[in-house]
Amino acid sequence: MQVLAAAARAADLSVALHVGDAAGPRPADLIADAAWPPDLPGPVPAASWDALPAADALIVDGAIFDAAQCRRWRRRTGCLVVIDDTGAAPRPADLLVNPGLAGGAIDYAAHPVTAVLRGPAHALVDPRFFALPPVAAESGRVVVAFGASDDGRVGGPVAEALLAAGLPAVDLVTSPLWPVNETVAGLVAAGAGRLVHHHGAEMAALLADAWLYCGAAGVTVGEALAADRAVVAAALVADQAPNIAVLKAAGLAAFAAVDPAAMAAAAVAERAWRRPRPALAPRPGGPARVIAGILARLAQDC
DSSP states (O other): OHHHHHHHHHTTOOEEEEEOOOSSSSOHHHHHHHHSOTTSOOOEEGGGGGGOOOOSEEEEETTTSOHHHHHHHHTTSSEEEEEOSSOOSOOOEEEEEEOSTTGGGOOOTTSOEEEEEESGGGOOOOHHHHTOOOOOTTTOEEEEEOOTTOSSTTHHHHHHHHHHTTOSOEEEEEOTTSOOOTHHHHHHHHHTTSEEEEESOOHHHHHTTEEEEEEESSHHHHHHHHTTOEEEEEOSSGGGHHHHHHHHHTTOEEESSOOHHHHHHHHHHHHHSOOOOOTTSOOTTHHHHHHHHHHHHHHTTO
16 A cells, blocks of 8 residues: 555545554554554554545555445545455456456456456555665575464474575564564574574565565565565465466466475575566556556546
């Protein structure tokens, strides 16, 4: 959502960003307040629907809100934009945006939407990832991350397997939303300086020193591909299975489930031979293209 807010501001378009209330130790609005740049319009939590500001367009997460909510909101805004990367549940919208790696494989013919934007050209990736310089596998690090639900139980064994396979430097990222699993401290100690733990991290900063991302096949794998990093990915939840399919089809190391030993072996193979950037990698300028799509819909009195 941050990249869309920045692109909207650059285009002089007023948008309202609607987010849900996270199921976790802290509500989504506090999480957003902690990380959101102060000069951008902030996202509005679901509980604060009445506080939504007047705007040209309303952008919502289709994974959080149902069809009835979208129908109601569509009557109250110039252009309702639904972000969706699964196609699992139809949502009425003026514009549907699928920024995922597997966006091109989803059939939206039966969805009550006016227009669909998808594919690498519409990826919602922070421009900083595209600007990262190359990192040599011989001297670079490996970033291990399994998303906002992992306290180290998933990533820890993968990091351990990478070290055992001879990878010299590993950064293990665990979710800042949860206390760190008690096994992580032992892994760091056993790593003797080769393993660094981050309880939450700025991923662009970590990937600046990394040649490989090894983790969940969610948002971060797209960011790693945008940065032209090697990837070894695994599906952590069912929604990531389409990403695994397209990564495999592109010849990349991708697994249907987390398998530390297999992922470590794939990392060693990647270190010996770097594949060229795949065609499915996100392209720069995706947020601006989405905002251009919103402006085009508004021009048609959507």
